[in-house]
Amino acid sequence: MNSFPIIFAVTLAIVAILTYLINKVIPLKLYPLVKVILWGVIAFLGYQLYNSVFEPVRFNKEKVKRYKSVIANLKDIQKAEVMHGKLKGVYTSKWSELIHFIENDSIPIIQQRDSIYKVTIAGIDQEKEMKVIDTLRKIPVIDSLFKGKIHYRRMKYIPIKNKYLYYKVEGKDTLTTLLADSPATYKGEYTPMTFKLETTKFPYKGDTLSLFRVQLDKKYILTGQNKDLINQERQALENDQIKGEYVRIGSLQEVKENGNWPPLYDKE
Numbered sequence: 001m002n003s004f005p006i007i008f009a010v011t012l013a014i015v016a017i018l019t020y021l022i023n024k025v026i027p028l029k030l031y032p033l034v035k036v037i038l039w040g041v042i043a044f045l046g047y048q049l050y051n052s053v054f055e056p057v058r059f060n061k062e063k064v065k066r067y068k069s070v071i072a073n074l075k076d077i078q079k080a081e082v083m084h085g086k087l088k089g090v091y092t093s094k095w096s097e098l099i100h101f102i103e104n105d106s107i108p109i110i111q112q113r114d115s116i117y118k119v120t121i122a123g124i125d126q127e128k129e130m131k132v133i134d135t136l137r138k139i140p141v142i143d144s145l146f147k148g149k150i151h152y153r154r155m156k157y158i159p160i161k162n163k164y165l166y167y168k169v170e171g172k173d174t175l176t177t178l179l180a181d182s183p184a185t186y187k188g189e190y191t192p193m194t195f196k197l198e199t200t201k202f203p204y205k206g207d208t209l210s211l212f213r214v215q216l217d218k219k220y221i222l223t224g225q226n227k228d229l230i231n232q233e234r235q236a237l238e239n240d241q242i243k244g245e246y247v248r249i250g251s252l253q254e255v256k257e258n259g260n261w262p263p264l265y266d267k268e
Contacts, residue, residue, distance in 0.1 A: 059229045064264075066221050069159045070247055071265045074214060076155040077195065078249045079145045081212050082257050083107070087141075091212035093199040095156050102145065102152055106138035156194045157183055158216065165220060166190035177223040193220065200252045209255060215248030240264065 077098075084101050085091050092098050115132045118125050146152050158165040163179035168190045170176050176190075183192035195214045202209045222230045234245045242261045249259045259265075 055226060056229060059225055062225065063222060063233065066160050067242065067247060067261070068265055069161050070216065070221055071259065071261055073155045073157070073159060073195070074247070074249050074259055076146070076152050077197075077214055078257065078259065080141075080152065080155075081197075081214075081250070083141060083145060085210060085212075085257075090210040091199045093197045093212070095194070095197065098197070099153065102141050105141045107141060107144050108138050109136045110134065111136050154183075156197075158193050158195065158220070160221065160223070165193045165223065167193045167220075177220060179223070198252060202252075202255070204255070211250065211252050211255065212257075213248060213250040213252045215246040217246055218242070219245075221247065 080098050080102055081091050084098060087105060087107065088101070092101070111134045113132050113134065115130050116127050118127055120126070142148060142152075160179050163181065164183055164186070165177060166180050166186070166188075167175045167177050177193070178190055180186045180188070180190065186192070195216060197212065197214055199210060199212045202211045218234050219230055222233065233241075237243055240262050242265075244260070247259070247261065250257055
């Protein structure tokens, strides 16, 4: 909710009250003290007015930065899962399997060619054509997807700019979050939060398809920000926004491998 109208109304009410007191109630000798108080009230209300106008602007800038860092990891997960689906026929819901796939599997580079072979039918030799697929070479998945770099080992963690998201269970369905350094170095009562890999089987035209989804509630990505603005963001429906409560890739209800973010987040 925009607090500007409320603050503006409160400001007018306070000014009206102070004006009345100065003119009707307060003795002349107390005017210097009243001026100090009045300037203090003006400074405080001015600060509140400034925040009410510019806080949404700051929030939106921070939001875009945080989403970009999260989406960068989601893109890495997406690349790995899609390739796993192509080569294995199914997606995986286990991080260990996905990492093992990246580090140990290869993508075959194939070539299809026509070949002639002979058959004898009723004593007569005939030539037949067939398609032959040759495997020319194999490219390691890690080289194809990540150019030999190992940043994919951290793609399951949730990055918030130059920090990582941690959580502590406070009760049923209640988490306390904080931002801290790398999961490899941070030690404390909090646990590094990770994306959740989900897969399912989907019946389609007499066949069974494998589906996957990775999603994260916006409230975790925006931890520490204005709660009212976070609630508004979770209800976003505009085409230039990430719609709804989650940032996600894939789906468990339909054949989909892409993310739900607008083109803004695909720009380098």
